[in-house]
Amino acid sequence: MQNEKDKVDFLIQFGSNFGKIRKMKNLSFRALSQKCDLDYADLNKIEKGKRNITLTTIAELARGLNVHPKELFDFDFTP
Amino acid sequence: MQNEKDKVDFLIQFGSNFGKIRKMKNLSFRALSQKCDLDYADLNKIEKGKRNITLTTIAELARGLNVHPKELFDFDFTP
Numbered sequence: 001m002q003n004e005k006d007k008v009d010f011l012i013q014f015g016s017n018f019g020k021i022r023k024m025k026n027l028s029f030r031a032l033s034q035k036c037d038l039d040y041a042d043l044n045k046i047e048k049g050k051r052n053i054t055l056t057t058i059a060e061l062a063r064g065l066n067v068h069p070k071e072l073f074d075f076d077f078t079p
Numbered sequence: 080m081q082n083e084k085d086k087v088d089f090l091i092q093f094g095s096n097f098g099k100i101r102k103m104k105n106l107s108f109r110a111l112s113q114k115c116d117l118d119y120a121d122l123n124k125i126e127k128g129k130r131n132i133t134l135t136t137i138a139e140l141a142r143g144l145n146v147h148p149k150e151l152f153d154f155d156f157t158p
Binding site for chain 2: 001002006007010011014036037053054056058059060062063065066067068069070073077079
């Protein structure tokens with residue numbers, strides 16, 4: 001079971017990896033928001049690890065980035 | 080952008096893949112619920128694709144199953 005710190009860390013890792021992919025794809029928040037149903041402010045908060053997004057939002061993000069959702073979880077994790 | 084059907088399909092695919100991993104690990108819902116902070120009814124609904132869970136719940140599920148969260152997304156997806 002995870003404590004509060006584990007949860008915060010997980011959101012930060014997800015956000016930071018999302019940022020890495022976004023930059024690799026040369027997409028600004030604005031450009032990305034035009035490719036998916038998430039606005040600039042949402043994307044910014046997700047990247048900062050300040051949003052606990054749901055499965056369908058993960059799918060939306062993956063579509064916007066044109067990646068498999070798996071790639072959004074491509075970071076170290078100890079179960 | 081995804082329509083309602085895409086969203087429902089994504090939840091169903093996630094649930095079905097979760098079920099595959101759970102069975103591969105020989106874990107009943109009850110056994111799994113003892114390994115993580117999710118109860119029997121939650122797990123059952125997730126497996127049926129009836130729950131749009133958040134990132135931290137995905138992490139909790141991964142810890143319970145002792146897998147990387149990536150494995151929970153190991154299914155076909157066309158961005």
